[in-house]
Amino acid sequence: MKRKFRIFRYQPDKDKKPYYKEYEIEIEDGWTVLDALNHIHWYVDGTLAYRRACRSEICGSCAMRINGKNRLACKTQIKTLGSGTIKIEPLPGLPIIKDMVVDMDPFFRNLEKVKPYFIKYSPLPEEEQLQTPEERDLINEAAMCILCGACTTSCPSFWANPDYLGPAALLKAYRFIFDSRDEGGKERLEIINDRNGLWRCHAIFNCTEACPKNINITHYIKKLQNLAVNNQF
Amino acid sequence: MQIEKYYHKSDALVVGTGLAGLRAALALADAGIDTITISKVYPTRSHSVSAQGGIAAAIGHASDDSTELHMWDTVKGSDYLGDQDAIEMFVNEAIKTVYEMEHMGVVFSRMPDGRIAQRRFGGHSRPRAVYAADYTGHVLLHTLFEQCIKKKVRFFNEFFVLKLILREDGVVSGVVAWDIRNGGLHIFNAKATLFATGGFGRAFKITSNSFTNTGDGLSLVLREGLPIEDLEFVQFHPTGLYRLGILVSEAARGEGGYLINGKGERFMKRYAPEKMELAPRDVVARAEQTEINEGRGIDGKDYIYLDLRHLGAEKIKERLPQIRELAMNFLGVDPIKEPIPIQPTAHYQMGGIPTTKRGEVLGDGKSQVVPGFYAAGEAACVSIHGANRLGTNSQQEAITMGRITGLAMAEFVKKADLMPVPDKAVEEAEAHVRRYLEGKGSVRPFELRERLHEIMTNKVGIFRNERDLTEAVRQVRELEAEIPNIHVEDKGVRFNLDLQEALETENLLVFSEVIAAGALNRRESRGAHYRVDYPKRDDENWLKHTLAWKTPEGVKFDYKPVVITKYQPQERKY
Incomplete structure (x- = not known):
């Protein structure tokens, strides 16, 4: 054909x-x-x-x-x-x-801003840190992100303002903040609790629709917003 | 045409950003060594990301496992060609690797009590695979990338290496690379250079490998007159999606999946009555191909079924979500309801750049270390996998050897001097690119690649024989002779995909002769190398590693003994 x-x-x-x-x-x-x-x-x-x-x-x-x-x-x-x-x-x-x-560099630079890595201050055990399947379930989907950029570049808020961290970086922040083993939640939340962070998301859902791994990104950004409002750290 | 030149200096240089390269970069950064990594892709695009099933370590969470058993399984799996001193070190370090990766935040799948879960895999006598559903490589690679960001490793992404700088005094002092994005030659001058350049699957028509897996590191090494070890051992993975070769993880069988032929029969009972579908990959791939060749494929065609239906929807969704998605998207088959059409797919190179147990490259393949040059991961041959690799041992090797090699490099650069780059090396690299950007040929890169695929798939595949291999060697050499005639249509310097494909095709042709000639030369059957005309393993003559050099007259061979410590060769049955 x-x-x-x-x-x-x-x-x-x-x-x-x-x-x-x-x-x-x-x-x-x-x-x-x-x-x-x-x-x-x-x-x-x-x-x-x-x-x-x-x-x-x-x-x-x-x-x-x-x-x-x-x-x-x-x-x-x-x-x-x-x-x-x-x-x-x-x-x-x-x-x-x-x-x-x-040029994906701006995308990766935004990612780097959210401390996109595991942070632990307490001493680590000799073997693994325990994490129940239920605790892991909280971040399982978010950890599936492939950093393709489809979400961030579909977001009108990102088009209007390239300084906006964008859904991919926020999703990465979620993946660590909601990881039961991680201890960098507070410092990460401080970074994203910002006009160019969490609060530039207006729940347009373009990111969720664009995600090729079917990750409900807007939902996770919402959870981060709730956390920031309730200031649980 | 003006080609700009840029010079970079660092103590350590890592080429390739898969699991081995990133783990080495991290070890170097942790040791405070100034490190540059270069890669032809963004790090998270490296092929390690496609690994699915798991990473082997005898942590014994799901059984009475031990490092001794892991060692024994690996030695037996290798058909006794693996070096036992390397394997012993590997299985011990493997445990450390798993906990270390967990400490970096990897989201391993868990048992109800919160400990790391484990599952079965082919050739392993215990449930030994530590995993994250069926996207283990993805989470491992992303985690290492994240840690490298944290440690501020300097990334040069989308650079294509044109030349390994091997000085006349035998010291390696970096590489010359082409900036894919902007054009221009970049000279990376370093005290220690690591090749973590991955595998060669793209030499074959049906492969699980990324477009990027063109064995660049192998050809760069061969061009400098250094040897490659055991390249005739090519792993064909038993379950690639029909016609596409896309990987369906062995975890599907580890979780209990069946292989079914056209008669509806679980045919593995005739080939490996005890282990059935969980025999090692060489055994299963040969069994499948035999069924297909003898007319027992599905409807007599060249595929069989992987049947997961009896596992149930819940287990498939929880443990094998990615392969379900792939089967649905690419073949329109939902494994919950239908069996998946599959066929063997070229997957992994057991051989590679010969190294010591510390990742130091051996200039003579045996004992002479090339100062400043290291290799790790699939590109290297330590040899841990011998003639056949067990599933989950490769991600483990990449990370474990990445760490060990990074530490060895850190030690080396502290006492080494930075040796200058000879002008000749830069001139050669420049001439190489100019030939394509300014010259005019008549054969397109993809034409040569397609012809190579036919030769390698039909004559250097799962079943091999003297006549086919003799022809394959001749034909690959004929294709190689056409390299100067390659025509690059795009003459620009900015993201020139055509240029990149020409360079990759050239690399494919350079090392492919070594696979074919090695397979012709080795007149026995061992592990993944099967000669229908020499169907038995021949320990008397062939219990040895192949070392191969490219010469204008053809491939030259030498050999080195296998290191045997605990386990004497015996008959291999599953």
């Missing part, structure tokens, strides 16, 4: 402005958008640029905008995209390096 792709093209050191280029290719049943991009890159236009690695929904490389929605190209089956032309663009809100390749 033939399908048309309308693909965003832009090389900032060469092109005056971005443009769209159409490619029509023969696709096979079961192909994902990533399969189509690879096919175009290999057989039609070797100058096309995009990121990809695992092609199994876990490395987070290939997040991009597909028909107006942030998704992983490797996870998106072409047959779920209707019958029209498929539009492919980079994630919005980040500087473009080339075509679908955006």
